[in-house]
Amino acid sequence: MLEKNFDPKSFEKKFLFDEEAARRNENAEPFMILLPPPNVTGSLHVGHSLCYTLQDIVARYKRLKGYDVLFQPGLDHAGIVTQLLVEKQVYERGIPKGSLTREALLEEIWAWKEKSGCQILGQMKVLGISCDFSRLRFTMDEGSQKAVAKLFVNLYDDSLIYRGERMVNWDPLIRSAISDLEVIEKEIDGNLWHLKYKLQDSEDFITVATTRPETIFGDVAVAVNPADERYKDFIGKTVLVPLINRPVQIIADEYADPAKGSGAVKITPAHDFNDFEVGKRHNLPASNIMNANGELDGDVPEAFQHMDRFAARKLVVELMEKEELVVKTEKIKHKVPFGDRSGVMLEPRITRQWFIDAAKLAVPAIEAVKNGDIKFTPKHWENLYFEWMNNIEPWCISRQIWWGHRIPAWYGPDGQVFVAENIQEAWKKATTFYGKDNIKLVQDEDVLDTWYSSGMWPFVTLGWPENTKDLQRFYSNMLVVTGFDIIFFWIARMIMMGLHANVTLDPLNASRASEVYATSLKLDSFSGASKTYASSTFGVEAASAKVNARAARTPFRNVYIHALVRDEKGNKMSKSKGNVIDPLKLCDVYGADALRYTLASMASPGRDIKMGQQTVEIGRNFLTKLWNAVRFAQMNDCASYNKEFDVNSVEHPFAKWIVHKIRNMITDIENSLDNYRFDEAARHIYQCVWNSFCDWYMEFIKPILQSASDSKDEIREVTSWAILQFVRVLYPIAPFISKKLSEDIGVGEMAWPDANAITLDCNDSVQKIDGLQNIISSVRSIRKFMGIPPSEKLEVNIETADPKLQDVFGEYKEILLRMAGISAVDKLEGQSIPLVLDGIVIHIRFDGKISVQSEKERLNNEIKKLMKDKDNALNRLNNNDFLQKASEEVVQEHRDRVESINEKISKMEYIINVLNLTPPAFI
RNA sequence: GGGCGCAUAGCUCAGCGGUAGAGCACUACGUUGACAUCGUAGUGGUCGUAGGUUCGAUCCCUGCUGCGCCCACCA
Numbered sequence: 001m002l003e004k005n006f007d008p009k010s011f012e013k014k015f016l017f018d019e020e021a022a023r024r025n026e027n028a029e030p031f032m033i034l035l036p037p038p039n040v041t042g043s044l045h046v047g048h049s050l051c052y053t054l055q056d057i058v059a060r061y062k063r064l065k066g067y068d069v070l071f072q073p074g075l076d077h078a079g080i081v082t083q084l085l086v087e088k089q090v091y092e093r094g095i096p097k098g099s100l101t102r103e104a105l106l107e108e109i110w111a112w113k114e115k116s117g118c119q120i121l122g123q124m125k126v127l128g129i130s131c132d133f134s135r136l137r138f139t140m141d142e143g144s145q146k147a148v149a150k151l152f153v154n155l156y157d158d159s160l161i162y163r164g165e166r167m168v169n170w171d172p173l174i175r176s177a178i179s180d181l182e183v184i185e186k187e188i189d190g191n192l193w194h195l196k197y198k199l200q201d202s203e204d205f206i207t208v209a210t211t212r213p214e215t216i217f218g219d220v221a222v223a224v225n226p227a228d229e230r231y232k233d234f235i236g237k238t239v240l241v242p243l244i245n246r247p248v249q250i251i252a253d254e255y256a257d258p259a260k261g262s263g264a265v266k267i268t269p270a271h272d273f274n275d276f277e278v279g280k281r282h283n284l285p286a287s288n289i290m291n292a293n294g295e296l297d298g299d300v301p302e303a304f305q306h307m308d309r310f311a312a313r314k315l316v317v318e319l320m321e322k323e324e325l326v327v328k329t330e331k332i333k334h335k336v337p338f339g340d341r342s343g344v345m346l347e348p349r350i351t352r353q354w355f356i357d358a359a360k361l362a363v364p365a366i367e368a369v370k371n372g373d374i375k376f377t378p379k380h381w382e383n384l385y386f387e388w389m390n391n392i393e394p395w396c397i398s399r400q401i402w403w404g405h406r407i408p409a410w411y412g413p414d415g416q417v418f419v420a421e422n423i424q425e426a427w428k429k430a431t432t433f434y435g436k437d438n439i440k441l442v443q444d445e446d447v448l449d450t451w452y453s454s455g456m457w458p459f460v461t462l463g464w465p466e467n468t469k470d471l472q473r474f475y476s477n478m479l480v481v482t483g484f485d486i487i488f489f490w491i492a493r494m495i496m497m498g499l500h501a502n503v504t505l506d507p508l509n510a511s512r513a514s515e516v517y518a519t520s521l522k523l524d525s526f527s528g529a530s531k532t533y534a535s536s537t538f539g540v541e542a543a544s545a546k547v548n549a550r551a552a553r554t555p556f557r558n559v560y561i562h563a564l565v566r567d568e569k570g571n572k573m574s575k576s577k578g579n580v581i582d583p584l585k586l587c588d589v590y591g592a593d594a595l596r597y598t599l600a601s602m603a604s605p606g607r608d609i610k611m612g613q614q615t616v617e618i619g620r621n622f623l624t625k626l627w628n629a630v631r632f633a634q635m636n637d638c639a640s641y642n643k644e645f646d647v648n649s650v651e652h653p654f655a656k657w658i659v660h661k662i663r664n665m666i667t668d669i670e671n672s673l674d675n676y677r678f679d680e681a682a683r684h685i686y687q688c689v690w691n692s693f694c695d696w697y698m699e700f701i702k703p704i705l706q707s708a709s710d711s712k713d714e715i716r717e718v719t720s721w722a723i724l725q726f727v728r729v730l731y732p733i734a735p736f737i738s739k740k741l742s743e744d745i746g747v748g749e750m751a752w753p754d755a756n757a758i759t760l761d762c763n764d765s766v767q768k769i770d771g772l773q774n775i776i777s778s779v780r781s782i783r784k785f786m787g788i789p790p791s792e793k794l795e796v797n798i799e800t801a802d803p804k805l806q807d808v809f810g811e812y813k814e815i816l817l818r819m820a821g822i823s824a825v826d827k828l829e830g831q832s833i834p835l836v837l838d839g840i841v842i843h844i845r846f847d848g849k850i851s852v853q854s855e856k857e858r859l860n861n862e863i864k865k866l867m868k869d870k871d872n873a874l875n876r877l878n879n880n881d882f883l884q885k886a887s888e889e890v891v892q893e894h895r896d897r898v899e900s901i902n903e904k905i906s907k908m909e910y911i912i913n914v915l916n917l918t919p920p921a922f923i
Numbered sequence: 924g925g926g927c928g929c930a931u932a933g934c935u936c937a938g939c940g941g942u943a944g945a946g947c948a949c950u951a952c953g954u955u956g957a958c959a960u961c962g963u964a965g966u967g968g969u970c971g972u973a974g975g976u977u978c979g980a981u982c983c984c985u986g987c988u989g990c991g992c993c994c995a996c997c998a
Contacts, residue, residue, distance in 0.1 A: 607928085635956085785964085
């Protein structure tokens with residue numbers, strides 16, 4: 001027996017570590033959900049809870065549907081974030097900055113990871129996320145390390161990874177290169193300084209505008225537009241860079257925009273992306289004047305050596321002001337690049353880094369989405385994917401930090417690079433190269449971008465590079481659920497790396513594992529993606545052989561992009577704004593199920609989720625309602641599972657009616673969940689439980705349960721059955737309460753209901769009950785209108801010529817009386833008033849409780865409304881085009897509508913006439 | 924500058940080529956043995972704007988406005 005109060009805490013703990021995840025079936029269709037591995041530093045925020053809940057709903061649903069579901073959890077080592085965090089803790093312990101060795105820091109991080117790095121896993125369990133935690137992987141575990149090195153070597157061998165000196169975005173705080181995606185453009189207040197650059201051997205000068213005066217020491221030219229009349233005579237002349245008097249040329253370059261600044265721009269190739277390009281065009285040297293910390297360095301005056309860039313900026317301006325070289329200082333707002341993680345202003349910097357030739361890998365990855373091998377939901381996110389992929393830049397994968405996958409490259413004494421999976425392999429290569437052994441090799445100091453190992457997640461978690469059974473079974477049969485901001489970082493990289501990885505297709509499993517890439521391993525049998533991929537990577541001739549060996553497959557088929565969770569005002573949640581909602585607190589107050597239900601119900605596509613504390617009450621209230629309904633059923637012996645019960649055998653119209661509602665609910669929910677419409681699924685169960693089952697069915701059956709009716713047993717059985725169906729369809733969304741209730745009603749294993757097995761013909765009953773509902777609602781409505789208190793029973797006399805409705809009245813008289821608060825009599829005494837319904841008139845005795853006038857008013861209002869509807873329909877029916885072009889059904893529907901309105905109106909008008917003639921009597 | 928999304932009741936949002944929907948809020952009534960985290964009945968909308976397609980448009984198409992976002996550029 002359920003407790004009177006619905007208290008999620010009383011049972012959620014009990015099912016916390018439910019074993020569903022382990023429910024695997026090797027004979028069933030494989031289905032995998034790849035959980036986006038949270039950062040090892042992470043703790044559950046409300047965005048996670050949405051993302052994880054949606055996947056968990058799919059996972060549980062698919063399990064019930066009989067799939068062999070692998071819900072793969074993991075943790076991401078999150079290079080920069082984690083290192084920053086642990087470093088900070090170490091410094092707080094009093095260990096001086098910079099005194100830790102690489103090995104010591106790594107030891108600290110590993111220790112921290114083991115001790116407190118995985119708290120999010122426990123929080124996921126509170127939320128009921130049914131990952132197979134026994135398969136937990138870490139992006140830096142041994143398997144990942146091997147796989148990362150292996151793929152690196154593959155990519156290097158295929159010339160898709162290379163090392164080069166390039167200008168990259170440099171983070172002076174982290175002291176590392178970062179990728180373009182980790183750059184955040186922020187609009188800030190700044191100054192545009194107009195500075196005088198004096199011409200050599202002349203008192204004349206040219207005004208150069210810059211926002212970054214501290215970089216003048218790196219100036220190697222001044223550029224003007226060749227078409228700019230103002231500066232025509234300056235081209236080719238030499239100016240002196242202020243403060244250092246370095247002579248540089250005035251060059252003509254299209255890059256200089258006459259409309260911007262002064263029209264003359266200083267060229268500092270080592271410290272600006274555009275200047276770098278200009279420098280290349282004009283063969284100018286790149287003079288680097290800044291170190292990794294963002295301090296001035298190199299060819300700068302003594303006073304500026306090792307001065308911070310911002311201090312240097314100030315000093316340069318001061319000195320130039322003293323020399324009266326500042327023409328004007330313009331206050332401007334401009335966008336400046338900042339580091340996503342560090343929050344500091346970035347510096348363009350020329351460094352030697354490792355890159356992935358993303359443009360090449362993108363070709364098959366674009367094709368895979370274009371040809372539908374991979375589908376995004378909602379589909380419009382594919383545009384964003386294409387937009388980025390079509391303009392993709394080389395991916396800088398090296399980071400100058402310590403926490404991460406060390407780049408598997410070793411250097412010989414002469415700097416010769418050997419890329420190999422491990423030092424032994426590197427030695428072998430070195431021995432061959434130098435023709436002698438005992439070569440001293442030094443490993444590259446850098447580590448890989450965190451997203452490199454994340455990009456390999458789909459196959460690494462399945463055991464790659466080993467050709468495991470899991471890899472054969474689950475690779476490609478995957479769903480990934482994530483936020484739109486992760487499409488570039490993760491989704492795109494997984495597709496690119498997945499298509500390149502050597503995920504061979506075992507012919508035996510081919511037909512099962514891949515619908516798109518056919519059973520044969522011949523090139524001809526492959527669709528666009530792998531073909532394009534093969535030819536773009538290896539050339540058309542070599543493609544066949546390589547593809548035969550590689551049999552590239554997409555890692556997954558479906559990508560669901562979920563919404564952003566905002567606060568109730570629609571603001572992005574952030575710690576600094578203080579509007580962050582803690583999902584664990586919500587679980588504590590309302591229960592995890594309530595949170596899950598609420599998130600699901602709000603997950604409609606194309607709209608962000610605005611959520612406040614109270615929003616979760618929607619879910620909590622619904623679950624309370626269900627709880628109480630089951631409790632009522634229990635009190636009446638209507639909540640125990642009977643395996644023998646055959647729902648197709650029920651006869652009572654109420655039973656058939658609820659069976660019909662539930663059958664529709666099941667198929668509706670299936671359609672919704674199959675299309676990732678979590679909001680619809682949540683709504684369907686809500687409406688069926690609340691509006692059909694609680695509001696009507698339970699009221700219908702109360703008199704039967706309290707009587708000695710013959711139907712009592714059947715009603716009990718079907719009520720138990722109904723509850724069981726609710727518990728089952730609710731399970732994916734709200735597993736805790738489902739488990740609790742199913743335990744209470746004595747169900748063993750959870751399963752998905754089979755709507756097709758319900759073959760009962762319910763139409764007749766549905767029609768009757770609809771009629772009954774209509775009568776009850778109408779009587780309630782008129783009673784309210786008349787202001788008759790519910791405690792007072794109304795005497796009514798019911799007349800109808802419709803045999804169907806006569807049946808209804810005959811069969812459900814007791815229900816009708818009870819629910820509408822009436823008592824039916826053959827003959828009314830005293831004053832009465834007629835109420836016109838569809839095909840039925842109910843005469844109600846009211847004994848002067850309302851005025852005739854107000855009843856006439858009411859009827860006239862009703863008629864007005866009906867006339868409007870009627871005119872609407874008549875207008876169409878009078879239109880020849882409508883009659884000719886609209887479908888037969890629609891036309892007939894309109895005719896029927898007009899007819900039934902006419903009937904109603906004429907009855908009402910008749911009543912009004914009678915009311916006009918006489919004081920109401922027995923009408 | 925290029926692109927994407929959104930605009931429906933006071934609020935939050937569904938919906939849809941053929942009579943405009945839910946929850947919350949609001950109004951009135953109600954504690955009848957499941958449930959006040961509740962029940963019953965209501966109030967409330969020319970579906971952002973202007974055109975077009977159509978027999979018919981809130982829905983499809985185009986322009987516009989407003990809001991949000993992404994990418995690029997910015998001396």
